[in-house]
Amino acid sequence: MSRLRLPASMESFGLFRSFVLEELERTGELDDLVPKVDLVLEEVLVNAIHYAYPGAHGELEVECLSESPGKFRVTVKDWGIAFNPLDQAPPDLSSDVSSRQVGGLGIFFVTQMTERLHYEYRDGGNVLTMWFQKNGGN
Amino acid sequence: MSRLRLPASMESFGLFRSFVLEELERTGELDDLVPKVDLVLEEVLVNAIHYAYPGAHGELEVECLSESPGKFRVTVKDWGIAFNPLDQAPPDLSSDVSSRQVGGLGIFFVTQMTERLHYEYRDGGNVLTMWFQKNGGN
Amino acid sequence: MELKNQKQDKFFIVEVSGRMDAISAPEFEKSCLEWIQQGESTLLVDLAGLEYMSSAGLRSILVVGKKLKSVGGSLSFSSLAPTVAHVFSISNFASMFPVHESLEKALGNS
């Protein structure tokens, strides 16, 4: 299982991304998952970078693994404020520009583009696990 | 402390390198260490990739940390055959092309370009820690 | 991300290429708000060269859309790649803004 731990800052974003996409590429047969994994990873990391450690420094850890043929798993951990993304209200999806609320789409995309999601607060940190399935719809 | 764990294969080499050099760059004031860290890291990683897991797959983990101003620490771990690089005979440094032995320079460079080295076999793995010091001579 | 712009009749065409993510979206937003400030009100954003769009991109688009609405202008899009079209579709942005198959159709259509 490959794993990367870096400071929770936007400077770390590019390396986390290369790490996960190279690991996905290494599996050879999961190339068509790249767009989803790329997007979901950005949403989760950017949220953790912006919100997990308000006014403080902290770290993020990303783990990834090709669990079985066609199945890729990514886990993101932080040790910041407890936050369960599966517990959030759905975003405003109305189509009126003037009244529509800005925001909330990040977590929504995460729920839409993963096959399965699991959240746990464990050992003082948030652990979000995401599964991606080849030909998994969406 | 930043940390990266990847399969012990040459495909991982580029990412390990970016990881450490970005971390070094992040410290801001250690830029002049780049050539040494770059070289020492290659020597240690290439050895671990080639020799630690003969005929088998395995993983490597690299940790790095700006320990104090001017001081950068890199630790490389593997869970392969026990090997203490500090225990090796010095290389053949003679200047006769025909008789000079090929090899042995990797570990020699590691000893020459670090401020301090520590090796330990711990929890079933080799742990090599290297310290680099700004304006540290060599 | 790269931005190019050109004026064609009433249209102010913005061509966006590369990636529109948390790092680059603020630049898109800032540039569009400046063009609106300078008096442009019919923005047509062509995404033919755009490979990637995250929620940060949509956030900037909505901010620009709201600004244009408030000044009586309009915002439309053309040439979405499949991954970008997917993101537009599930966020309902595809029904919030006119989306055209190609730049040509967008220019003829309005």
Next chain:
Amino acid sequence: MELKNQKQDKFFIVEVSGRMDAISAPEFEKSCLEWIQQGESTLLVDLAGLEYMSSAGLRSILVVGKKLKSVGGSLSFSSLAPTVAHVFSISNFASMFPVHESLEKALGNS
């Protein structure tokens, strides 16, 4: 790593640029052995564009040096950047092979 070569009088000049590491050194070694095979025996390797050299690079150089020695040829170097010169110095390669300050001096010197 990039390799360029040109013939000048008896010299077969190889210009190496970029990085000579565990990934690229085998290509340097293979190319040189092919040139020697084709009859070149006075190799002058100019390192003006080389930023980085590890023990894998030195290993390949020694292999090429040994081959040239065995066919009565010679191997020399020019234009080492400071980091490369450092590696040549502590490995004693600087006293194993002629090292010239510049390509011009190397060509005039032999």
